[in-house]
Amino acid sequence: MSKTIIAANRLPVKIVNDTGEFKLHTSEGGLATGLGSIYKSKDNVWIGWPGLEVEGEEQQQKITEELREQNLLPVFLDKDEITRFYEGFSNEVLWPVFHYYASTYAHYEQQNWECYKEVNQKFCDQILKIAQPGDMVWVHDYQLLLLPKMIRDAQRDISIGFFLHIPFPSHEMFRLIPWRKQLLEGMLGADLIGFHTFDDVRHFLSSVTRVLALQTSANVITNNRRVVVAESFPMGIDDKKYASLATDAAVKKEVAAICKTFNRQKLILSIDRLDYSKGILQRLRAFEQLLISHPELLTHITFYMIVVPSRDQVAQYKELRDQIDKKVGNINARYRTLEWSPIQYFYRSFPIETLSALYSAADVCLVTPMRDGMNLVSKEYVASRVNNDGVLILSEMAGASKELIDAIIVNPNNEYEVSEAMFVALNMPLAEQKRRMTLMRNNVGKFNIGHWVKIFKERLDEVKQMQRSLLTRHVQNGTRQSIINRYRKTEKRLVFLDYDGTLVDFAPSAEEAKPDKDLFDLLEALSADEKNDVVIISGRKHENLEKWFGHLPINLVAEHGAWLKHVGKHWHKLGGMSSTWKTEISPILETFVDRTPGTFIEEKTFSLAWHYRQSQSGLGEMRANELMNTLKYLVADKGLQLLPGNKVVEVKNMEINKGKAALTFSENEDYDLIIAFGDDYTDEDIFKSLPDNAVTIKVGSNISAAKFYLHNPAEVRGLLHSFVV
Numbered sequence: 001m002s003k004t005i006i007a008a009n010r011l012p013v014k015i016v017n018d019t020g021e022f023k024l025h026t027s028e029g030g031l032a033t034g035l036g037s038i039y040k041s042k043d044n045v046w047i048g049w050p051g052l053e054v055e056g057e058e059q060q061q062k063i064t065e066e067l068r069e070q071n072l073l074p075v076f077l078d079k080d081e082i083t084r085f086y087e088g089f090s091n092e093v094l095w096p097v098f099h100y101y102a103s104t105y106a107h108y109e110q111q112n113w114e115c116y117k118e119v120n121q122k123f124c125d126q127i128l129k130i131a132q133p134g135d136m137v138w139v140h141d142y143q144l145l146l147l148p149k150m151i152r153d154a155q156r157d158i159s160i161g162f163f164l165h166i167p168f169p170s171h172e173m174f175r176l177i178p179w180r181k182q183l184l185e186g187m188l189g190a191d192l193i194g195f196h197t198f199d200d201v202r203h204f205l206s207s208v209t210r211v212l213a214l215q216t217s218a219n220v221i222t223n224n225r226r227v228v229v230a231e232s233f234p235m236g237i238d239d240k241k242y243a244s245l246a247t248d249a250a251v252k253k254e255v256a257a258i259c260k261t262f263n264r265q266k267l268i269l270s271i272d273r274l275d276y277s278k279g280i281l282q283r284l285r286a287f288e289q290l291l292i293s294h295p296e297l298l299t300h301i302t303f304y305m306i307v308v309p310s311r312d313q314v315a316q317y318k319e320l321r322d323q324i325d326k327k328v329g330n331i332n333a334r335y336r337t338l339e340w341s342p343i344q345y346f347y348r349s350f351p352i353e354t355l356s357a358l359y360s361a362a363d364v365c366l367v368t369p370m371r372d373g374m375n376l377v378s379k380e381y382v383a384s385r386v387n388n389d390g391v392l393i394l395s396e397m398a399g400a401s402k403e404l405i406d407a408i409i410v411n412p413n414n415e416y417e418v419s420e421a422m423f424v425a426l427n428m429p430l431a432e433q434k435r436r437m438t439l440m441r442n443n444v445g446k447f448n449i450g451h452w453v454k455i456f457k458e459r460l461d462e463v464k465q466m467q468r469s470l471l472t473r474h475v476q477n478g479t480r481q482s483i484i485n486r487y488r489k490t491e492k493r494l495v496f497l498d499y500d501g502t503l504v505d506f507a508p509s510a511e512e513a514k515p516d517k518d519l520f521d522l523l524e525a526l527s528a529d530e531k532n533d534v535v536i537i538s539g540r541k542h543e544n545l546e547k548w549f550g551h552l553p554i555n556l557v558a559e560h561g562a563w564l565k566h567v568g569k570h571w572h573k574l575g576g577m578s579s580t581w582k583t584e585i586s587p588i589l590e591t592f593v594d595r596t597p598g599t600f601i602e603e604k605t606f607s608l609a610w611h612y613r614q615s616q617s618g619l620g621e622m623r624a625n626e627l628m629n630t631l632k633y634l635v636a637d638k639g640l641q642l643l644p645g646n647k648v649v650e651v652k653n654m655e656i657n658k659g660k661a662a663l664t665f666s667e668n669e670d671y672d673l674i675i676a677f678g679d680d681y682t683d684e685d686i687f688k689s690l691p692d693n694a695v696t697i698k699v700g701s702n703i704s705a706a707k708f709y710l711h712n713p714a715e716v717r718g719l720l721h722s723f724v725v
């Protein structure tokens, strides 16, 4: 029976030291609720730090036993680990860099990095004690970025999912970290890597291609021959819990008390952990601006601000707390009256019932982080508004702003804009409030925490299936031997060989990717066997193929089928092809060359190819898409087609493709074995044109119509060599 292991820095319970005695408190956190249905059932386990230092083996043993009953397994951290792993590296490198505060708050210390590795290893050791083949491990968040690879290296058949709860920054930020490579490699140990937003996915993919120079195709990364998928899964909340709390009798009583205290004043609410990423000071300034711009609001509104203590051992957090205290004091001192204070400020946490009462009582919820992975408070406010009224002001830097598009979206750096948003919110007509809130409630209801867990797990299963199918289709051991046996038993064979990416690796320029002695020997041996008809079928120019292979008894197909040369005969080109269109298409391609350094046009008899292998990473792909969009309609009118290849976009006549060319060989004779190798999009036409019993082999890991896979040209040559020994 397979099980699920959840690994997160913290356990879903808090241990508190009650004058020497340790007590367990259940956590109300969103993650704990969402994953509750998983870790509490069967043999499943949640592994994490219990949240405080527990000294002495006896005491640790006692706590471990108590936690075991709740399917929890603790990883104990000592003082030094708390300082270096948790505070020093997680919260003084990863947190600031990932929230775009690298230059202000990041401290890169080698010793802290060493400790980060050690603690990730500690988590790994605990997991390996209990993980069995077939199990799933779901790793959470930035404290455990190295863990997926550590588990992977143990080489057990385990599905590994990873989810990052904070933003993934732009490559320009991420690359500042001295240990950036190891961090990415750590994450890539997972099979599925989840983020809150599509922007996070984009940033991650861009770091993967730039820092590690790995190949990606859309959101699929090929890492050490294993495919890894990166995708966005916006995390939701337990919306029903907040809706039902809002109608709970005790909560309603609290709401009534709050309303009575504040009389007929309008209430603006904000709730955050103490953190510089939350924009608390900027928000206070925006609130002050509101009082300056709209003095008529004095005594008619209250800003109810809850700040929950957090990371108070980290110096920057202590400093921030002092600054907030001071700013609140200043504003209150300046504007208060005998009966009224503009800000009610609380530096502590509250039970969920009180939070719910505040969500219900607040006319406006003000969520203005400078950066936030998601921000659950905004969703909790929406879920609590069972009457569909109330206004949410939401920072565009919060992940939630990608979903809650009917909030008043603000740039938190623009304090004037935020203050005006408050004014608009306080005066918003009820009908408009309801229109917006209904739409947001639909979203929060559909994409709730249960949905999040479900789709992440489903997607991880799909990725595993995809990997298995690639693995079982990879030509090795049994498959390899049966292909070789079939080859040996057959008398009349047709062998199609694509050239670039199949027989030779890609090189910066077409001239450099030339055949070597090993390849010539191989082709000579293959074509010397009279049972074989060998065809090199390429997108290259015929002059090029002639120069390299003209002397061999091999059939040659150039320009994807526009030119053919049968053994012992001359080259001939397909009839009825026009190339007059080139005069119109060429200037368009030229503009792309002018705008994109490192790109060039290759002219062939019946086609034009725009190459971008040597352009800046990412820019070439972007321009290629742009080029295809530009030419889309034009080529259709002219009977042309667009062929996206490996770092190349080619424009050619519609009638030409490698599949048609392949048919002219395969149809003519009665072959008892047809075998074809190809790596590119253009080779798919060959695979599709061949009869069912043909052996078709794709080089690489992209989706293909071929039956089998090989990783690279070296493996292709290896198989061909074993045919001719």
Ligand SMILES: O=P(O)(O)OC[C@H]1O[C@H](O[C@H]2O[C@H](CO)[C@@H](O)[C@H](O)[C@H]2O)[C@H](O)[C@@H](O)[C@@H]1O
Pocket: 498, 499, 500, 501, 502, 505, 506, 507, 508, 509, 510, 511, 513, 537, 538, 539, 540, 541, 602, 609, 611, 612, 613, 645, 646, 647, 648, 680, 682
């Ligand atoms: O059909 P193929 O034999 O695979 O040829 C496809 C194209 O190959 C050449 O371009 C590619 O290989 C170059 C050398 O490694 C590389 O620099 C370029 O980026 C690749 O796209 C050739 O220049 C094209 O004409 C062929 O269509």
Ligand SMILES: O=c1ccn([C@@H]2O[C@H](COP(=O)(O)OP(=O)(O)O)[C@@H](O)[C@H]2O)c(=O)[nH]1
Pocket: 028, 029, 030, 271, 273, 306, 308, 348, 349, 350, 351, 355, 374, 375, 376, 377, 378, 380
């Ligand atoms: O006194 C409090 C105030 C807030 N919260 C919860 O803390 C979470 C904060 O999550 P969010 O995503 O908004 O910010 P984060 O702290 O994860 O950066 C929310 O679920 C709040 O309900 C809490 O448990 N007690």
Ligand SMILES: [Mg+2]
Pocket: 498, 499, 500, 501, 502, 678, 679, 680
């Ligand atoms: Mg190729």
